[in-house]
Amino acid sequence: MNYYCKHCGTKATSISSLTSSSCQRHPAGTNKGKHALYEGGEKPKYNCKHCGTSASSLSSLTASLCQRHPLGINKGRHEPAL
Ligand SMILES: [Zn+2]
Numbered sequence: 001m002n003y004y005c006k007h008c009g010t011k012a013t014s015i016s017s018l019t020s021s022s023c024q025r026h027p028a029g030t031n032k033g034k035h036a037l038y039e040g041g042e043k044p045k046y047n048c049k050h051c052g053t054s055a056s057s058l059s060s061l062t063a064s065l066c067q068r069h070p071l072g073i074n075k076g077r078h079e080p081a082l
């Protein structure tokens with residue numbers, strides 16, 4: 001089974017290896033925190049929980065900014081719904 005970061009879509013084969021390295025799309029800033037586990041599992045499609053934008057991978061979903069982000073328009077990236 002693979003595990004994915006909910007901020008950037010990085011894939012790892014264990015949770016411990018995923019959360020041991022820094023996340024380039026961490027909400028606090030580039031490499032300001034570790035990858036965080038996406039708990040929704042592998043899916044054919046991912047939707048942003050704020051705006052509904054869909055993408056075929058977590059990395060492509062989180063690559064762009066969210067126009068309905070809770071912090072303000074384009075103040076953060078799309079966040080995958082579980
Ligand atoms: Zn990450």
Ligand SMILES: [Zn+2]
Nearest residue numbers: 048051066078
């Ligand atoms: Zn969004």
